[in-house]
Amino acid sequence: MAPSELAAVTFEKPLPGFIPGDLAWHLGMILRGHQTLFADAVAEMPCSVRGYQMLSTVVHHDPANQQALGAHLGIDRTVLTYLLDDLVTAGLVERIPAPTDRRARKIVATAQGLDLLKKMEARVAAAEQTLLTGLDARESAQLAGLVSKLSMAVHGAQPGANPCEAMDHLG
Amino acid sequence: MAPSELAAVTFEKPLPGFIPGDLAWHLGMILRGHQTLFADAVAEMPCSVRGYQMLSTVVHHDPANQQALGAHLGIDRTVLTYLLDDLVTAGLVERIPAPTDRRARKIVATAQGLDLLKKMEARVAAAEQTLLTGLDARESAQLAGLVSKLSMAVHGAQPGANPCEAMDHLG
DNA sequence: AAATTTATGTTGTATTACAGACTATATTCT
DNA sequence: AGAATATAGTCTGTAATACAACATAAATTT
Numbered sequence: 479m480a481p482s483e484l485a486a487v488t489f490e491k492p493l494p495g496f497i498p499g500d501l502a503w504h505l506g507m508i509l510r511g512h513q514t515l516f517a518d519a520v521a522e523m524p525c526s527v528r529g530y531q532m533l534s535t536v537v538h539h540d541p542a543n544q545q546a547l548g549a550h551l552g553i554d555r556t557v558l559t560y561l562l563d564d565l566v567t568a569g570l571v572e573r574i575p576a577p578t579d580r581r582a583r584k585i586v587a588t589a590q591g592l593d594l595l596k597k598m599e600a601r602v603a604a605a606e607q608t609l610l611t612g613l614d615a616r617e618s619a620q621l622a623g624l625v626s627k628l629s630m631a632v633h634g635a636q637p638g639a640n641p642c643e644a645m646d647h648l649g
Numbered sequence: 650m651a652p653s654e655l656a657a658v659t660f661e662k663p664l665p666g667f668i669p670g671d672l673a674w675h676l677g678m679i680l681r682g683h684q685t686l687f688a689d690a691v692a693e694m695p696c697s698v699r700g701y702q703m704l705s706t707v708v709h710h711d712p713a714n715q716q717a718l719g720a721h722l723g724i725d726r727t728v729l730t731y732l733l734d735d736l737v738t739a740g741l742v743e744r745i746p747a748p749t750d751r752r753a754r755k756i757v758a759t760a761q762g763l764d765l766l767k768k769m770e771a772r773v774a775a776a777e778q779t780l781l782t783g784l785d786a787r788e789s790a791q792l793a794g795l796v797s798k799l800s801m802a803v804h805g806a807q808p809g810a811n812p813c814e815a816m817d818h819l820g
Numbered sequence: 821a822a823a824t825t826t827a828t829g830t831t832g833t834a835t836t837a838c839a840g841a842c843t844a845t846a847t848t849c850t
Numbered sequence: 851a852g853a854a855t856a857t858a859g860t861c862t863g864t865a866a867t868a869c870a871a872c873a874t875a876a877a878t879t880t
Contacts, residue, residue: 496793497709498773499702501780502683503722504800509676510723511803516673530670538668545858551674552681557837559860581845581858602669609672612802617795622667624784624792629675631783632682716827728868730829752827752876 512609519601523594524564528553530602532561533570533595536585543582570594683780690772694765695735699724701773703732704741704766707756714753741765 516527523529531551541547548558562585565571570591576582587595610618687698694700702722712718719729733756736742741762747753758766781789 496797497705498770498777499687499705501777501793501796502680502687502698503702504796505676505680505683506723507800507804508796509673509680511800511806512673512676516670527673531674534668534670543858552677554838555859556839556861576858579846579858581843583859599669606669606672609803610799611806612799613795617798620791621795621799622672624788624795625672625675625679626667627788628781628783628792629678629682632780633678635682635782714827725869726828727830727870747827750827750877752874754828 508609512605515605515608516602519605520598523598524568524570525561528561529565529570530595530598532565532585533587533591534599536571537587537592537595541585543576543579543584545582547585565591679780683776686776686779687773690776691769694769695739695741696732699732700736700741701766701769703736703756704758704762705770707742708758708763708766712756714747714750714755716753718756736762 513527516530520526520530523533525532528551532547532553535541535547535550539550541550544558544562545555547553548555553561562571562573566573569588571585571587573583574586576584610621613621684698687701691697691701694704696703699722703718703724706712706718706721710721712721715729715733716726718724719726724732733742733744737744740759742756742758744754745757747755781792784792
């Protein structure tokens with residue numbers, strides 16, 4: 479990185495009143511607070527937040543195989559194996575042979591899984607509302623838009639983004 | 650994003666087109682992307698991102714003791730002990746007896762720590778810029794404002810907020 | 821001055837992620 | 851077609867990490 483770039487960058491900081499690194503602190507704080515509310519909301523779910531996220535992804539994004547699911551959530555494949563085991567044991571999802579590839583397994587939600595997801599979604603939505611209590615409606619919507627836009631940009635810039643690309647265009 | 654959409658959205662769901670839990674996904678994605686850039690930027694720093702955050706907090710917020718530092722960063726006190734050990738070993742900070750309380754230790758940066766921090770801050774600022782590449786200047790500033798406001802609200806709602814309150818009013 | 825609380829440090833333990841090896845199937849190359 | 855290589859998933863062992871429980875010293879309360 480050229481020193482001249484650094485100088486330029488430091489000079490036009492888009493985050494007035496921010497100490498470098500503050501963005502991470504704020505994001506971390508929000509995520510921590512969210513995590514707490516979230517975990518509380520999905521307490522019944524095996525594997526807590528990640529259990530919910532896996533189930534939700536399976537239902538709403540219909541990933542072709544475990545890898546796609548893992549890539550979408552940033553979960554390592556070896557980790558995914560035992561997380562999914564828990565969901566299977568709880569009867570929320572099933573591993574069925576993928577139609578197109580006999581190596582792969584497709585994860586599908588059971589009726590029970592769909593039921594639980596529906597119940598959990600109401601609670602999660604409420605938790606998100608609670609988190610956003612500090613902002614008014616206009617600000618919340620603004621934040622949602624910006625966060626969504628930025629995460630897509632980040633997502634696109636990530637090297638490991640490929641496996642979920644197909645999935646991410648559904649929406 | 651059209652402002653008209655925003656208004657329509659306000660009354661129940663503040664997050665149009667969001668599946669419940671998407672907020673966490675987006676935040677997680679951003680934080681993960683940020684973490685990668687951040688870790689890369691502060692590679693020289695012991696304890697990586699948290700090392701930077703501890704040093705930055707010590708310098709910019711001057712916490713009265715380790716507890717305050719830990720609370721600010723959401724780090725358990727037993728964990729803080731060995732993280733700080735690393736920074737001390739690296740000669741970046743010192744534990745000095747707190748003037749007001751002989752039980753407590755005040756963490757102060759060494760000259761070397763200040764030097765390194767200064768260097769790291771330039772890189773961290775650049776990393777934040779890079780992260781925000783997907784947004785234009787106005788959006789970045791908007792996001793920074795919203796994130797800051799929300800994190801403060803979350804922070805205030807947290808039970809463990811007390812120890813850092815004094816610090817957080819400094820700016 | 822005894823009891824309680826607070827700040828920090830230490831030790832042991834349980835969780836967790838991940839690297840590496842392995843099987844089965846797909847794909848590519850010659 | 852057959853060989854070589856790549857990919858999906860699982861399993862095993864290891865290393866990192868957080869945290870609970872205990873210990874110590876000093877402050878605060880009763």
